[in-house]
Amino acid sequence: MKLPVTIGALTLAALAAPLSAQAQDRAGQGSGGHVQVKAFVTGVLPDGKISDVETDIVGLPADTQTKANDNVVPTIAIEYFFTDAISVETICCLTQHDVDGTTGLPGAELVSDAKLVPATVTLKYHADLGAVKPYVGAGPAYFIWIDEQPGAATLPLGVTDFRMSDELGVALQAGVDIPLNDSGLAVSIDAKRYFIDTTARWYAGDTLAIQTEHKLDPWVIGAGLAYRF
Incomplete structure (x- = not known):
């Protein structure tokens, strides 16, 4: 996480620097209003692989690895x-994913219908190249x-x-309007x-049976219409 966080921090600093110098630029410009709303069709493409197994009392195969499925959702x-040149943006969407085994437990459903709200705020810098x-x-x-929910393959292990x-x-x-x-x-x-990880925990009653760290790091790619007013 250190490298992505550093990149993000440097990018934010670079974007914030012109803000005070350009704070008066809106007066007299005819490129539109202060608010823009976008409606996207968005592909959410997560990783989901295991980066570390921290607890395993059921004896997972040594080469167990996982993958989260992709999903397509509407996004605002x-x-x-x-x-x-400078704006701030937030998004609203809900995406749903399963996590299945790829090696060790190939095809086994380990996580079912996990719903994700990716609360996000970005500071953006816009270039004006005329047509784009x-x-x-x-x-x-x-x-x-x-x-x-626990996946179907984990229920026979006593996961509750x-x-x-x-x-x-x-x-x-990055993008273009x-x-x-x-x-x-x-x-x-x-x-x-x-660049985000998560910790997954499967319980059998009150007992922690499996705990794994997962690399999510999804690509989120969308296309749609924007209206600025």
Whole structure:
């Protein structure tokens, strides 16, 4: 986590530096309002592999490895422009994932229907190249898990409960807005890479049976329409 966090911090510093110098730029400019709303179709492409096995009283195969499935969901982004070059954005979506074994327990469902809220805020810098407006951004992200369930393959082991830890990490972002008219409508393409892990815990009654660290680090790639007003 150290390298991604450092990259995110440096990016935020670089984006924040022009803010005070450009704080007056909005006056007299005709590129649109302060608020932009985006509606995306978004692919969420997580990793999900095991990075460490910390507790194992059931005797998992030594080469056990896992993968989280991809998902496609609708996403809403809301963005506020301090200037035409500097903005802050947050997103709203809910994505659902299973985690299955790839080696050691190939095809075994270990996690079922884990619902994730990827709370994210990014500070963005926009360049104006005329017909296209590319941007980069970075910021904190907090992954919140809801109603995660033990997978079907774990129930015969006596597993009765399952939990994944909510975690704080960083997101890096890049994309482009392509205006369609002079009224604020645009096509938007966006890509984020998150750097976040989670701890998975399977319980048999009150006993912690398995505890593993998982690398999530999803790519989140979306395309849709933007409207600035």
